[in-house]
Structures are given as structure tokens and as C-alpha cells.
Amino acid sequence: MGVTLSYLGVIVLLPVIALVLKGAEIGPARFWAITTAPRTLAALQLTLLAATMATIFNALYGLLMAWVLVRYEFPGKRILDALVDIPFALPTAVAGLALSALFAANGWYGAILEPMGLPVVFTIWGVAIAMSFTSIPFVIRAVQPVLEDLDPQYEQAARTLGAGRFTIFARVIFPAILPAFLVGVTLSFARSLGEFGAVVFIAGNLPMKTEIASLLAVIRLEEYDYNGAAVIALVLLLIALLLLVVSNLLQARALRYKGKTA
Amino acid sequence: MTMTIRNLTRRFGQTEVLRGIDLTVEKGELVALLGPSGSGKTTLLRIISGLDWPDAGQLTVAGGDWLAKKAEERRTGFVFQHYALFPHMKVRDNIAFGLTVLPRDRRPPPVQIRARVAELLQFLQIPHLADRYPSELSGGQRQRVALGRALAIDPEVLLLDEPFGALDAQVRRDLRRWLREVHDATGTTTIFVTHDQEEAFELADRVVVMGAGQIEQIGRPDEIYDHPASPFTARFLGLTVEIPVNLRAGRIEAPGLDGSALSRRAMADGPATLFLRPSDITPVPDPEGAFRITEAVSTGALLRLRLEGPADCIAEAELPRRAGVPGLIPGQRVRLRPEAGQIFPGGPGPVQAAAVPSLKTKESLQ
Numbered sequence: 001m002g003v004t005l006s007y008l009g010v011i012v013l014l015p016v017i018a019l020v021l022k023g024a025e026i027g028p029a030r031f032w033a034i035t036t037a038p039r040t041l042a043a044l045q046l047t048l049l050a051a052t053m054a055t056i057f058n059a060l061y062g063l064l065m066a067w068v069l070v071r072y073e074f075p076g077k078r079i080l081d082a083l084v085d086i087p088f089a090l091p092t093a094v095a096g097l098a099l100s101a102l103f104a105a106n107g108w109y110g111a112i113l114e115p116m117g118l119p120v121v122f123t124i125w126g127v128a129i130a131m132s133f134t135s136i137p138f139v140i141r142a143v144q145p146v147l148e149d150l151d152p153q154y155e156q157a158a159r160t161l162g163a164g165r166f167t168i169f170a171r172v173i174f175p176a177i178l179p180a181f182l183v184g185v186t187l188s189f190a191r192s193l194g195e196f197g198a199v200v201f202i203a204g205n206l207p208m209k210t211e212i213a214s215l216l217a218v219i220r221l222e223e224y225d226y227n228g229a230a231v232i233a234l235v236l237l238l239i240a241l242l243l244l245v246v247s248n249l250l251q252a253r254a255l256r257y258k259g260k261t262a
Numbered sequence: 263m264t265m266t267i268r269n270l271t272r273r274f275g276q277t278e279v280l281r282g283i284d285l286t287v288e289k290g291e292l293v294a295l296l297g298p299s300g301s302g303k304t305t306l307l308r309i310i311s312g313l314d315w316p317d318a319g320q321l322t323v324a325g326g327d328w329l330a331k332k333a334e335e336r337r338t339g340f341v342f343q344h345y346a347l348f349p350h351m352k353v354r355d356n357i358a359f360g361l362t363v364l365p366r367d368r369r370p371p372p373v374q375i376r377a378r379v380a381e382l383l384q385f386l387q388i389p390h391l392a393d394r395y396p397s398e399l400s401g402g403q404r405q406r407v408a409l410g411r412a413l414a415i416d417p418e419v420l421l422l423d424e425p426f427g428a429l430d431a432q433v434r435r436d437l438r439r440w441l442r443e444v445h446d447a448t449g450t451t452t453i454f455v456t457h458d459q460e461e462a463f464e465l466a467d468r469v470v471v472m473g474a475g476q477i478e479q480i481g482r483p484d485e486i487y488d489h490p491a492s493p494f495t496a497r498f499l500g501l502t503v504e505i506p507v508n509l510r511a512g513r514i515e516a517p518g519l520d521g522s523a524l525s526r527r528a529m530a531d532g533p534a535t536l537f538l539r540p541s542d543i544t545p546v547p548d549p550e551g552a553f554r555i556t557e558a559v560s561t562g563a564l565l566r567l568r569l570e571g572p573a574d575c576i577a578e579a580e581l582p583r584r585a586g587v588p589g590l591i592p593g594q595r596v597r598l599r600p601e602a603g604q605i606f607p608g609g610p611g612p613v614q615a616a617a618v619p620s621l622k623t624k625e626s627l628q
Contacts, residue, residue: 153346156313159333160340161360161415171363175350257350257395 062139092197142184339412518552
């Protein structure tokens with residue numbers, strides 16, 4: 001136990017503390033000034049908005065995908081199941097390159113979308129698609145095992161009591177998978193916030209328009225503006241922490257029926 | 263309503279789980295489906311509820327074809343062995359579930375639903391549990407709630423699948439009595455599945471004995487207890503001692519057996535098998551007796567004897583220990599006096615496919 005704790009301390013906690021100290025060094029006034037600078041704000045806004053878009057998509061599609069993988073039998077199901085992990089296994093830069101190639105004006109998808117007036121590359125849509133691609137397994141993999149273990153008797157009981165399919169999903173199944181679903185969605189959002197490799201290829205990185213926060217931190221670093229980089233990183237960290245807290249509260253609420261005595 | 267089941271058949275792959283079931287259940291009856299595991303009783307119950315479908319046959323309730331209805335349209339209150347209470351709902355919401363999922367035009371207003379739930383909680387003697395979650399209840403309490411949830415929809419027929427199977431003996435007995443009271447008060451037609459004959463006999467108006475996908479016997483509990491209609495039913499109901507005998511003029515003849523307490527049977531002369539409960543056998547010490555006591559074990563209340571007869575015939579007898587018949591010790595020779603028993607034509611051995619492996623008699627007598 002000592003080993004694991006020290007490891008956690010050195011690898012995870014120490015960098016976080018260092019970052020916080022660095023931020024504290026700067027002082028609140030300067031911190032505020034950097035955060036509210038137009039370029040920083042624009043980057044944060046884009047990052048949050050794109051991550052939200054990506055997460056909403058992932059939440060809906062991931063839930064559907066988990067449902068299909070658990071409830072349906074079809075040829076190629078195991079291959080599909082294995083494919084789900086590809087975004088995790090793939091180096092994100094590769095994913096970014098592939099996506100920009102696909103969505104570029106002369107790419108397979110881009111050739112169709114662009115004439116329709118729906119440019120993806122160099123827009124927030126591109127950012128969101130890249131974020132979504134790299135974080136979708138979180139929702140699927142969080143929900144899938146819980147759905148698999150769900151006792152079919154709950155659904156059967158609901159049916160004999162007169163509930164239709166939609167009611168059963170809304171009132172019996174969804175509450176049971178909600179905690180896992182929240183975990184998946186939170187992780188997906190957190191990952192989207194920090195996604196770098198896949199996004200920078202497709203975003204175009206135009207300051208004030210399609211420049212994500214983590215890229216801005218790198219740019220500041222390259223300009224030897226350590227404070228600027230630290231502030232942006234710290235803001236991202238705070239958002240992530242806030243997210244974790246909210247997610248844990250929601251989970252606790254969703255799980256309030258469990259283990260009071262059992 | 264009368265439920266009529268005609269020639270119901272169900273196959274799982276190669277296995278025939280139900281092989282032509284015919285059964286009629288009258289309104290307000292309390293019927294037990296009794297049988298060993300694998301006899302198809304749960305499958306039959308699930309087909310009635312609409313959770314499973316037969317390959318052939320008919321199921322009508324009050325003249326209406328139930329096989330044309332989906333489970334959610336049949337209004338069968340189904341109670342599962344492991345309760346299947348919705349874990350994220352409080353007791354009161356569990357009970358209200360069936361009412362709250364009704365289509366809007368038939369759904370009672372919330373006030374009425376609340377009143378109905380309160381009334382049920384009172385009736386089931388669990389009003390103090392209304393605001394608990396299922397994880398905070400004991401097994402017996404959960405089963406009460408599960409029954410309340412099923413009763414709330416005012417079911418056409420109440421179906422219980424091994425309802426007390428997961429509970430310990432004392433709770434089982436209490437709940438059994440309680441279920442009988444609930445049934446008598448509501449008059450709901452009830453079918454329950456069990457493998458416990460005591461439970462079936464104590465609770466049911468009629469018992470349906472099932473074995474290997476078929477109905478072996480239907481009757482009132484005492485009727486079935488006293489007159490099992492087939493070797494299968496006999497073995498399943500505890501007539502585990504099988505002694506090869508010869509029938510002559512309706513009387514049994516076998517070495518070491520005193521059949522004078524048994525009534526004459528209207529059966530053809532010839533070889534037959536006598537099925538006995540160990541508790542219906544009185545061993546009488548007799549130096550000339552054909553049986554020898556090989557083992558005597560006390561369970562406190564009972565003295566259990568193991569007896570060896572001619573041609574490797576093995577029997578077991580059970581008698582109150584304190585009645586104190588002297589001389590019932592290993593090595594002693596006895597003759598056996600059956601007080602009650604059932605005779606089926608044919609020699610011993612695998613005459614019938616026995617789902618209950620209890621052949622206490624070895625192959626013999628030729």
C-alpha cells in the first residue's frame with residue numbers, strides 16, 4: 001500500500017501541487033488578467049463548447065452502442081466490440097491526421113459536406129468531432145458491463161405489471177445504469193477538454209477562432225511565458241476537478257438506494 | 263374467469279420442457295404446481311404470464327385467447343423467487359409501479375394511487391416500510407412488498423414462482439399462512455410453483471403434480487397424499503421404499519411382509535411393487551423374520567432403521583423413538599407390517615422413468 005500511495009503522490013499529486021504553487025506565485029490579479037485576456041477566453045470557450053458538443057454526442061451514441069452490443073446478436077458483433085477500443089489504442093496524432101484527411105475539402109466526407117455548406121475542418125465542428133472520436137469508448141465501456149449484469153427479472157417484472165418497452169427503459173433500466181453512465185460521460189468530457197493530438201490537426205488553430213486551451217498553453221510555453229501557460233493549465237485543472245466533484249455528487253444521488261444496510 | 267390450458271407444448275432446442283399440458287383453473291382457486299426441478303412447472307407459469315411462449319397449444323382466460331396478448335396486456339401479477347423489486351425505488355413506489363405505468367386515459371390520479379398504495383401497505387401489514395429501499399428490507403419483507411406490487415394492479419391471476427424458496431424455515435411458515443389469508447381476503451385466482459410438498463399441501467386448494475414436462479396427477483392435497491397415481495408421484499411424495507411383491511386375490515404376498523393392514527386391491531394377480539413411506543412401516547421383532555436391521559440411527563424424535571430383506575431388498579423404517587419398541591437394534595431380525603402403501607403392477611427396477619432417484623430396492627426377485 002505504501003508503494004502505491006507514494007507512486008500516486010509522485011506521479012499524480014506532485015505535478016498538480018507544483019502547478020497550483022506556480023499559479024499561486026502569480027498572484028490573483030495577474031491570474032485574473034491572463035484568464036480574462038480575449039485570446040485565453042476565446043480558447044477556453046471553444047474548448048468547453050466543443051467538449052460539450054462531443055460529450056452530448058458520445059452520451060447518446062455511446063448509450064445506444066452499448067445497448068446494441070449487449071442486447072443484440074448479429075454477425076460481426078465481436079469485431080465491432082473490438083473496434084470500440086481503437087480510439088484508445090490509436091495514437092491521437094494518427095487519429096487527427098486521419099480525420100483531417102477525411103474531412104478536408106477533397107476527403108471522402110469533406111467532398112460531400114463542403115459543397116453542402118458544412119465545412120468541418122478549421123471549424124468548431126472539426127474540434128468537436130476529433131474530441132468525440134478519441135473519447136467515445138469511455139461511455140460505451142462504462143455502460144456495457146452494467147447493462148450486461150442487469151438482471152432480466154427487473155424487466156420481466158415490469159412487463160407483467162403492464163409497462164411498455166419505453167417505460168421499462170426510462171423507469172427501470174436507465175436508473176440502474178445511470179451511475180455508470182455518469183462516470184462514462186464525465187470521463188468523456190474530461191478527456192475532451194484535454195484532447196490535444198487529434199484536435200490540432202483538424203482545428204486549424206486560428207487564434208480567437210479554433211484554438212483550443214491546451215494548445216494555447218503550449219504556445220505560451222514556447223514563448224517562454226511560463227506564467228501564462230500555468231494559468232491556462234490551472235484553469236483546465238479547476239474545471240476538471242469541478243467536474244469530478246459534480247459527477248461524484250450525481251453518482252451518490254443515483255446510488256442513494258444502495259448499501260444503507262445491505 | 264376460468265383459465266383453460268389445452269395441449270401446451272414447449273421445446274428448448276431438443277429438450278421437450280412441456281409435453282402436452284391440459285389444465286383448468288377456476289376463478290378464485292389457489293393452485294400449486296408441484297414437481298422436482300426440471301419438471302417444467304416454472305416454464306408453464308412463465309407461459310401463463312406471457313414471459314415465455316409455447317410451441318403449440320392454447321391458453322384461454324374467460325374465453326379470450328391469451329396467446330394473442332403480450333405480457334404487458336395480460337395483467338398477471340408475477341412474483342419472483344428473488345423478488346425482483348426495483349432497487350432504486352422506495353417500497354411505496356415499487357407497489358405503485360403497475361398503476362403509474364398505465365396508459366394516461368386509464369391511469370388513476372396520483373391521489374388515488376397514493377390511497378391505493380397506503381391501503382395495500384396496511385393490508386399487507388407493512389405500512390412502516392413504505393419509505394425504505396428494497397436493500398433495507400429482509401427477505402420476508404421483500405417478498406411481502408413483491409406481492410403487494412403484484413396485487414396493486416388487481417391482477418386477473420396471481421402467479422408466484424417459488425415465492426418462499428429463498429427464505430428460511432420460520433419466515434417461510436409465517437409467509438405461507440399470511441399468503442393463504444391474503445388469498446382468502448382478495449379472492450384472487452392464484453397459481454404458485456413449488457418443489458416443497460409440505461408447502462403445496464398446506465397452502466393449495468388443488469395440487470398439480472408435474473414430472474418431466476407432464477402432469478402426473480391433479481387433486482386435493484389429501485387425495486394425492488393418500489393415493490399417488492403413479493410410481494413417479496409416489497416416489498416424489500416420499501414413498502421411497504419399494505418392495506417387490508406378488509399379488510394374489512388383491513392381497514400382497516412377500517417373504518417377511520405382513521400385509522394384513524392394507525386393504526384389498528382390485529388388481530390382477532402377478533408381480534407388483536409396493537411403495538411405502540418409511541413412517542408407514544412398523545417393524546415387528548421376529549426371530550424368523552425375513553428382514554434384518556443393519557443400522558439404527560436416532561434423529562432425536564425419530565428412530566430410523568435400515569433393513570435388509572431377501573434378495574438384496576433394502577427398506578427403511580421410521581418410528582417415534584420414545585414409543586420404545588424394545589429390541590430394534592442392529593442384527594435383530596424383524597418382519598414388516600406396512601400400515602399404508604400404494605401398489606403398482608410390474609416388477610421393480612426401471613419400470614417408469616424416475617425423476618426422483620430413490621430406488622431403495624435393488625434389482626431382484628427372479
